[in-house]
Amino acid sequence: MASNPFSNAMAQLEKAATTMGLPVSIHQILQQPKRVLTVSLPIRMDNGDVRVFTGYRSQYNDALGPFKGGIRFHPDVNIDEVKALSFWMTMKCATVGIPLGGGKGGIIVNPKELSEGELERLSRAYIRAIYKYVGPTQDVPAPDVYTTPTIMAWMLDEYERLVGEHAPGMITGKPLSLGGSQGRGFSTAQGGVYVLREAVKKLGIQPQGTSVAVQGFGNAGSFMAKILEKEGYRIVALSDSKGAIVVNDMASGSLSVTQVDGHKQQTGSVTGFNGTKEISNADLLKLPVDILIPAALENVITKENAAELQAKLIVELANGPVTPEADVILHDRGILFVPDILANAGGVTVSYFEQVQNASNYYWTEEEALQKLEKIMIDAFNAVWERKTRFNIDMRTAAFVTAVERVSEGMKARGLV
């Protein structure tokens, strides 16, 4: 069952529960979502046919605030993945200490095969199916894999038509014109950079000359690569769903991330970029680099490859990229990993800022948003590091302990346990 993300999530919880002596009642509540919606979405395709899609929304835990988390459009979406992702959102919001719970949604679809019109009809149908259960004080969706600000705008518009009033705080990751926040577009990566800076300080690494491989060139990975390049790191390998590239001269070469981005815009992939060799996504993970950044999907670092990884530091921008068996191997090998629920929490943190701005109808500058983000990320890193040291555990278990302590506090205060 190692590849089932929900079993993995529960194994992570179990490890934290044992470390901290979590009361059974709290552990049991955290072992299942509060509610999972499964919806059928019949869509009129451009050719006149009707196709039926399946969508989910898992509302995991709302002890600390409204459910919060993105919506994924991907052919591999399934109920266990959505449940795991909603559990991780609960842990993520608590790790960074924002007053939100955890939720996640998904539709089984390859959005690259849909026209813009079909995608809009699907996005609106999803909101019609779940609108009674979402809203600024209930459950607040956002972008995730293959969903965008444009999709958030359609979803907001559909919701506002249904409820008959403006409610910009019902969804985040919106375009600026509809109440999006400055900085939200690259906030997952920016948050990752803030914690990476803390992690490299602990390891005594300097940015100059340090090599980095990034798996995934989407919302999180592409911005992470760009920001790290600006900070002086050497980006030596990048990838997308079609394949990976590694710079020919691994010893001193580096990629211009902006040029790779341009190449991807033109050709549809990072592969085939000048001065690089094409390798597989699996091989990218095993390159002799200093820092490895998985920024795509779950379960890429497993017991099969964890012993072969060569990085000193792993910063998990993806959700769930490392399995529990691999955690043990990495920890034993002395590889430091900054877990997803800390490393990629910058996205949901700026989503929280977006909601705050929507509620007050007053908007911040990018500088203000980033300043606040930096403080939250550094404080969270230090809180997790403190528990790592105190219990002599890996960073993931330390992050779970931090989060579960906070969610438990909320449950106790409510008299739930």
Ligand code: GLU
């Ligand atoms: N989908 C992102 C995540 O996994 C962002 C969620 C949000 O902003 O609510 O953290």
